[in-house]
Amino acid sequence: MLKVYGRSDSSNSAKVYWLLDEIGQDCERVDCGGKFGGNDQPGYLAMNPNGKVPTVVDGDLVVWESNAILRYIATRYHAVELWPEGAAERAAIDKWMDWSATTLTPPLGRLRKAMKAGEELATTPVFAAFGLLDKHLADNNYIAGNKFSIADIAVGANIHRWTLLSIEKPELKNVIDYHRRLLERPAFVSRIAQSLT
Structure with missing residues (x-):
């Protein structure tokens, strides 16, 4: 196992x-x-x-x-519905997984640490990354298009933590709508929404 x-x-x-x-x-x-x-x-x-x-x-x-x-x-485990075998479909997923790891997660992590420590907040890179994602989600139900994939799993924790940020932030309707779609998934609720702060 x-x-x-x-x-x-x-x-x-x-x-x-x-x-x-x-x-x-x-x-x-x-x-x-x-x-x-x-x-x-x-x-x-x-x-x-x-x-x-x-x-x-x-x-x-x-x-x-x-x-x-x-x-x-x-x-x-052959989860082809979440990680299709086609090169183009995988590339669409990969680019957002890599973007999350390099562009979204690091500044969000630094911002959360600064908030806990009462330090000056560097919001610009976080707001820029989420703003870019909001624009993308205007035409896509999920991160890599209109089907749920491992790209959503890679990004989902950051989306949830965005909704929990207790600072003044832009109103990103598409990000919030996307978060609501994730909340319809029991595994997201139990593993992310109920576990992460």
């Missing part, structure tokens, strides 16, 4: 649990990182030299980096 090292309050771990729920795939969960610790221990670092969660172990195979894990699980 697939073994997942992670924790429910980690957005990157939550993405993996969400995907597994979407496809009805069980896993052996090993609480790791944050309050559970263990991710700085030699045994864990031998699997994942970054010392972060999640890490997935499938037999002799070890996969880390949450978006790589999403792709692996979708391929491993």
Whole structure:
């Protein structure tokens, strides 16, 4: 059985649990990182030299980096409805997964840390990224088009955290409508909306 090292309050771990729920795939969960610790221990670092969660172990195979894990699980369990086999369809999904990892997640993470520490808030890159996404969602029901895919799972935690930001922010109707669509998915509710703050 697939073994997942992670924790429910980690957005990157939550993405993996969400995907597994979407496809009805069980896993052996090993609480790791944050309050559970263990991710700085030699045994864990031998699997994942970054010392972060999640890490997935499938037999002799070890996969880390949450978006790589999403792709692996979708391929491993033939979830073609979420990760189609066509090159063009995968490219549409990949570009948004990579965009989320490089353009959306880092400034949102820095903003959330600054809010907790009472430091000056760098809102411009966050607002710009979500503004771009809002424009995209004006013509698309989901991130990679009009079908739910692993791109939505890659971005969904950030969307939820946007709705929780307690600062004055732009009214992005399409992002909010998209969040409502995600809330119609039980796995999103249980793994993201009820687990992440």
